Every structure is written in structure tokens, then in C-alpha cells.
Amino acid sequence: MNKDKPDIVTQEDVARHAGVSRAMVSYVLNNGPRNVSEETRVRVLTAIQELGYRPNKHAQRLKLGSNAAQNSIGVIAGGKGYNLLExxxxxxxxxxxxxxxxxxxxHIRFFSFFDALKDPVFFNKNIHREEISSLLLLLPELILSDPDHEKLIPQMIERIDNIICLEQPIYNLPTLILDLVAAARMAVEHLIRLGHSRIGFLAIPDQRIVGYKQALMMHDMTFDAALMRALDxxxxISSAYELTVDLIHNAPDITAIFAANDEAAISAIAALHDNGRRVPHDVAIVSIDNTEISKMIRPALTTVNIPMHEMGEYALRFLLSERNHPMALSPSMILPIELVIRESCGAKLTLS
Structure with missing residues (x-):
């Protein structure tokens, strides 16, 4: 620890560092009862970040040692909105x-979004080895899209010994990998084998795009950007519907659509139906996920199965393995995927 920092940082230390009264520090921490100018608030938050201040109840936990957090895990997701949970x-x-x-x-001590870590009070309270022993990062590609990752991720790695990522690796952290390239390639190749060459793509800006392009290239087909639409x-759901309508109006010769996930695929089916296109007779649909609803809609959805519930289980077990036996496992594990063929792709029509 820096010699200029006290071993246990108090509100008085923060006040002295920020050049304000202790009362002002309390007002910032508690959002009142008095209003604080934005300039003062920034000075206090900067001091909190620089000194690593944590509220008293957490300082008390220091006396118990790191064993108090041995069974506690934090979960951070990329992005900033709880619409993820929908x-x-x-x-x-x-x-x-x-x-x-x-x-x-x-014990899952907290679930939050990367955006929340920009608050130094939240960061110092939660990202601490006396609070948690392990940390799971969801949607790491969204974390990398936030410019603050260059400052915050190294601080997290310095504070928490056991951090793993789910789906995609960042910062050379151990990762439970979902091979979205292989999943997309599998879906598109299935459509190509069924005879489709004009394949629309409702895309998410991730590795699915690479898999889509790879499948085309492997079959000597040219990528056409006019057939791809970027989902919001x-x-x-509404974005997929709108983009499907746009796609069939501007590329009326498409005979298949690869949707990045089941939600987009189900919206695409609705949009096609509402615009007089039959699935799979006029336009075949394939997606990725295999959520529960995919087998209940009509036509039932052909989709690449992602073991979602197992992903949560594997992630927890992977965290514990890394915590209890560092480097006993490979730095990464690749999740199994498989194509589930139902009615929406038209394969069963071909077979019949």
C-alpha cells in the first residue's frame, strides 16, 4: 500500500484528501440531506477512488480476514441496463x-453491470477480496466496448485473484467459451445444404458474423452486405420484426434467414407471416439458442442448441475449480453445441 495512504481509510481521511469537511463527505456518500455542488462531489469521489475508501461496516469485515468472503461470488455483466434480464x-x-x-x-453477493463500477463508492465497496473471493464476467465483449475497461479491469484483476469470463475471453482471463463462430457456421451451412444461396442475416455485432461469412466462403459463395441487418x-423483438420487413422488401429474392438468436427468429416468422411469406415454404428460418419457446411456436424453430442452464452451472463450478486449484484446469473450456432440426428450416419438407 502507498505510504501516503492509511491502512484503514476513514471519512476524515477522504475529507482531508479532498479538501472538504467530513460532513460534505457524508452528504456525498448518502446523497443528502444537503445538496452538494458537482465540483465538490467530483473531488470527494476522486478522493474515495484514490484512497480506496470503504464504509465502516466493510472495514469491520477486515478484522474477520478473507475467510469471511470465501463462499461469496460477484457477477458483473457488460453494459448498463437490466433489460438483459428480460x-x-x-x-x-x-x-x-x-x-x-x-x-x-x-453466495452470489451481488449482480451488477459494468457501468456501475464507474462509481468509486460501489467499486471499493464490492470489488474487494474481503467482500468476494471470485468474480464472473458476463458479456465481456460489451465490457471491452466501454473505454473505461482499460482502467477498471486491471484494478479488478489486482484486487480479486479468481476472475473468469463467460462466452468470450478478455485480458487473458480463464474463460468458459461459447464458440459463436462454430454455432453460426453450423446454422448457415445447414441452410446451404438445403439448397439456399440467398440467405438473409439478422445480426448481432459479435462472432456470429464471422461464422456466417465462413460458411459462405466454405461453399464458394460471396458475402453480400445487402442481405445483413444489424439488430438493436x-x-x-421489435427490431427483428422491422428489419425482416425491410429485408424482404429490399431483397425479395431471399429464400432463407439466419437469425442471431431465437427471439429474433420468432419475430422474423411473425413479420414474414404478416407480409404473406410462408415459413418454411417461402423463407426458411434457422437461429441460435434453443430456448424453451423455440419448440412451442409453429412452425417449431430449427436452432443451434446452447446449453444455457448448464452454462450457469459450469461457470460456477469453473470458478470454484480455479479458486480451489489454480491452473488445475485448462485456461478455457469450450461448451458443446448441436443443431436441433425442427420445421422452420424446411428440412422435414424435403425429407417427406
Whole structure:
């Protein structure tokens, strides 16, 4: 620790460092009762960050030693909005994580978004080895899209010994990998084998795009940017509907659509139906996820199965393995995927 920093930082230390009264520090920490100017607030928060101040109840935990946090895990997701929890894909993953944590007597101390870490009070309170022993990062690609990752991720790595990523690796951290390139390639190759060459793509800006392009290239087909539409992940369902309508109006010769996930695929089916296109007779649909609803809609959805609940379970077990036996496992584990063929792709029409 820097010699200029006291071993246990108090509000008086923060006040002295910021050049304000202790009362002002309290007002900032408690959001009142008195208003504080933005300049003073910034000075106090900067001092909190520089000194690593944590509220008294957490200082008390220091006396107990790191064992107090041995069974506690934090979860940070990329981005800033709780609309993530409305998505079936992530809600099932989190269910697997929480179910397994309960079975193994582990405690998920907090679930938050990367954006929250920019608040030094939140950061110092939660990202601390006396608070948690392990940290799971969801949506790491969104974390990398935030310019503050260059400052915050190294601080997290310095404070927490055991951090793993889910889906995509960042900062050379151990990762439970979901091979989205292989999943997308598998879906598109299935459509190509069924005879489709004009394949629309409702895309998310991630590795699915690479897989889509790879499948085309492997079959000597040229990528056509006019057939790809970028989904708005903040409003996935309505965005997919609108983009499907746009796609069939501007590229009326498409005979298939690859959707980045089941939500987008189901919206695409609705849009096609509303615009007089039959699925799969006129336009075949394939996606990625295999959420529960995919087998209940009509036509039932052909989709690449992602073991979502198991992902949450594997993530928790992977964290514990890394914590208890560092480097005993490979730095990464690749999750299994498989194509589930139902009615929406038209394969069963071909077979019949």
C-alpha cells in the first residue's frame, strides 16, 4: 500500500484528501440531506477512488480476514441496463448459476453491470477480496466496448485473484467459451445444404458474423452486405420484426434467414407471416439458442442448441475449480453445441 495512504481509510481521511469537511463527505456518500455542488462531489469521489475508501461496516469485515468472503461470488455483466434480464437466454444462464450456487453453499453477493463500477463508492465497496473471493464476467465483449475497461479491469484483476469470463475471453482471463463462430457456421451451412444461396442475416455485432461469412466462403459463395441487418439489442423483438420487413422488401429474392438468436427468429416468422411469406415454404428460418419457446411456436424453430442452464452451472463450478486449484484446469473450456432440426428450416419438407 502507498505510504501516503492509511491502512484503514476513514471519512476524515477522504475529507482531508479532498479538501472538504467530513460532513460534505457524508452528504456525498448518502446523497443528502444537503445538496452538494458537482465540483465538490467530483473531488470527494476522486478522493474515495484514490484512497480506496470503504464504509465502516466493510472495514469491520477486515478484522474477520478473507475467510469471511470465501463462499461469496460477484457477477458483473457488460453494459448498463437490466433489460438483459428480460432476455430468455441470460435469465436461464443466471438461473443455472444461482441454482448451482445454492447447491454448493456459495453466495452470489451481488449482480451488477459494468457501468456501475464507474462509481468509486460501489467499486471499493464490492470489488474487494474481503467482500468476494471470485468474480464472473458476463458479456465481456460489451465490457471491452466501454473505454473505461482499460482502467477498471486491471484494478479488478489486482484486487480479486479468481476472475473468469463467460462466452468470450478478455485480458487473458480463464474463460468458459461459447464458440459463436462454430454455432453460426453450423446454422448457415445447414441452410446451404438445403439448397439456399440467398440467405438473409439478422445480426448481432459479435462472432456470429464471422461464422456466417465462413460458411459462405466454405461453399464458394460471396458475402453480400445487402442481405445483413444489424439488430438493436436494446429492443431485440421489435427490431427483428422491422428489419425482416425491410429485408424482404429490399431483397425479395431471399429464400432463407439466419437469425442471431431465437427471439429474433420468432419475430422474423411473425413479420414474414404478416407480409404473406410462408415459413418454411417461402423463407426458411434457422437461429441460435434453443430456448424453451423455440419448440412451442409453429412452425417449431430449427436452432443451434446452447446449453444455457448448464452454462450457469459450469461457470460456477469453473470458478470454484480455479479458486480451489489454480491452473488445475485448462485456461478455457469450450461448451458443446448441436443443431436441433425442427420445421422452420424446411428440412422435414424435403425429407417427406
Amino acid at each position: 432476455r430468455p437466454y441470460y435469465s436461464v444462464i443466471l438461473a443455472g448459476l444461482f441454482d448451482t450456487a445454492h447447491q454448493l453453499n456459495q 439489442t436494446q429492443r431485440m
